[in-house]
Amino acid sequence: SYVLTQPPSVSVAPGQTARIPCGENNIGLKSVHWYQQKPGQAPVVVVYDDSDRPSGIPERFSGSNTGNTATLTISRVEAGDEADYYCQVWDSSTDHYVFGTGTKVTVL
């Protein structure tokens, strides 16, 4: 079955860049979506279709997807970016939806 692997945690200083990988064999062939989840809240889309941003999401959030790794990049990190982040794909071969294991971003 499809498993999307993310590092459990990423720490970054304010103003620096956080990069969150999401790995699976040939994930570059799929469309990857990214969600931000703050404590006690439902997830919110921050990037969809690998690299597009919904309206209202800062340009500091960007995404890429090639080969075996998709990456969410948060530039100029702010304290308010501290949250859990999840990648997600749809596996067309099984019609199953898969979430990544999740990454907690800590702003130092």
Place this chain on the structure above:
Amino acid sequence: QVQLRESGPGLVRPSQTLSLTCTVSGGSISSHRFSWSWIRQPAGKGLEWIGHLYATGRTSYNPSLKSRVTISMDTSNNHFSLMVNSVTAADTAVYYCARVTGNALFQSWGQGTLVTVS
């Protein structure tokens, strides 16, 4: 602006059936532009996709839960439902419903509801 709201018992006894409803407002669950999903999250853990419902009524389930899960729709009341049979403490989680777009994006989420099995 679509809104989703989960409802159902917050406490379920072991071996019983967990039943939740997701009421949708601001959009029809019969629309073929969208489909609908249930997701859960145990405390301190990640998101787990439970299952999916298409406007045609077709369903798809997480293999790890498939034998115990049923998702159905009620178009007259514009809601869809989740049933999980034979629950154990491992089914304790916050349960979310979501609207999914044609590119498999979980675009809109309910606020979530905590279900405790005890």
